[in-house]
Amino acid sequence: MRATKVQVRTGLEVFLATTSSELAGQQVGLITNATGVDHHLHSTVDLLNADTRIQLTSLFGPEHGIRGDVQAGVHISGQPDPRTGLPMFSLYGKSRRPASDMLAGLDALIYDIQDLGTRYSTYIATMVYAQEAAAEAGLTFVVFDRPNPIGGSAPAGNLLKSDFSSFIGIHPIPIQHGLTTGELARLIATERGWPAPLVVPMHGWQRNLWFDETDLPWVQPTPNLPTLDSLTLYPGTCLFEGTRYSEGRGTTRPFELIGAPDLDSFELVAELENRTIPGAIFRPVYFTPTFSKYAQQTCGGVQIHISDRQALHPVAVGLHLLHAVRTVSSVSLDWLQMADGRYFIDLLAGSDQLRLALDAGDEVAEILTNWEAERATFQERRRSCLLYKDEEE
Incomplete structure (x- = not known):
């Protein structure tokens, strides 16, 4: 971590500090949540509602709601915002797309x-x-740009295949994309033939910065990603959502804990310690989730401690964990199936290749090698959409 935090102004703050604006006199709708704040933790909703250059007329809430008060997967009903009185439409309910009547005016x-x-x-x-x-x-x-919290350097993981597109994977990008929100919007617009978004870029952000190396205040982006450590491991450990094993939801360390009631903690850690996994240390633990998988049941498992995040490869950590659990369990990973018969792991992994490879006993190194060409292709695809360039770019 840097000794001195880098001063970064988000797209929101850049917009507010600009005397003129392309949006002057326009009626606008706002898609935001609890992370939409300035350095003083003032909400984007309140700041734009007070901005006399524009007329904020409606609000749109994603999963977890505008105020971040709803758990994962819970549908949200639209209702007026209690603070501003503005109409608020849910984009995580019966409809996940803004309907034409929501955008009228x-x-x-x-x-x-x-x-x-x-x-x-x-x-x-x-x-x-x-x-x-x-x-x-x-x-x-319009996108008010914000940092990629786990850095904007090289991407990692495989590309999503179109047959496995879903609300948790909608565009052919890798698991860890290394883009800011604005850059991602530019890429998607280019590749789908839509008008280029108006991105209000950040000032001061660099691609190699982690979120805690900036002077920006941390607001957890979802109820189950409370810390930067949990978010750092998320690209790998979220894959356990597609298995019967707990990914730590219902504990104070979601996505840092993996386990199940019948899992031998010490055997699993011994297996992991026999592997070369840079940047991570594994500790045998027992935990009892308060909700989600195995609620109120004691689980044996592992806590992943980040020892060197520069050396850490979260996607590789996730694959090693899946492979190690299968090794010590001597059974399948009990992939969870959805009501329509699809495997949830396939939607997370972007194809059925990971599931089939692990079931066949393929080694992690082989899986990662097979993904390398896809990752390299995306590295080239994203180049023209970058807004913040370091020396390696």
Whole structure:
């Protein structure tokens, strides 16, 4: 971590500090959540509602709601915002796309949400659907840019295959994409043939910065990602959502804990310690989730401690954990199936290749090698959409 934090102004703050604006006099809708704040933790909703250059007329809430008070997967019903009285539409309920009547009278649609840096985030799908709706309605789509919290350097993981597109993977990007929200919006618009978004860029952000190396205040982006450590491990450990094993939801360390009632903690850690996994230390633990998988049941498992995040490869850590659990369990990973028969792991992994490879006993190194060409292809695809360039770019 840097000794001195880097001063970064988000797209929101840059917009507020600019005397003139392309949006002046326009009626705008705002897609945001609890992460939409300035340095003083003032909400984007309140700041734009007080901005006399524009007329904020409606609010749109993603998964977890505008105020971040709703758990994962819980549908949200639209209702007026209690603070401003503005109409608030849910984009995580019966409909996940802004309908034409929701956009009636608007000139622009603003998006201001802290991304997770990971393909699984439903915020990405919300942004894609909003971009599409704005394009169809002839509205300007605006992004107030924010940092990639786990860094904007090289991407990692495989690309999503179109047959496995879902709300947790909607565009062919790798698991860890290494883009900011604005860069991601530019890439998607280019590749889908939509008008380019109006991105209000950050000032001061660099691609190699982690979130805690900036002077920005931390607001947890979802109820189950409370710390930067949990978010750092999320690209790998979220894959356990597709198995019967707990990913730590219902504990104070979600995505840092993996386990199940019948898992031998010490045997699992011994297996992991026999592998070369840079940047991580594994500790045998027991934990009891208060909700989600194995609620009120004691689970044996492992806590992943980050010893060197520069050396850490979260996607590789996740694959090693899956492979190690299968090794010590001597059984399948008990992949969870959805009501329509699909495997949830396939939606997370972006194809059925990971599931089939692990079931066949393939080694982690082989899986990662097979993904390398896809990762390299994306590295080239994203180049023209970058807004912040370091020396390696």
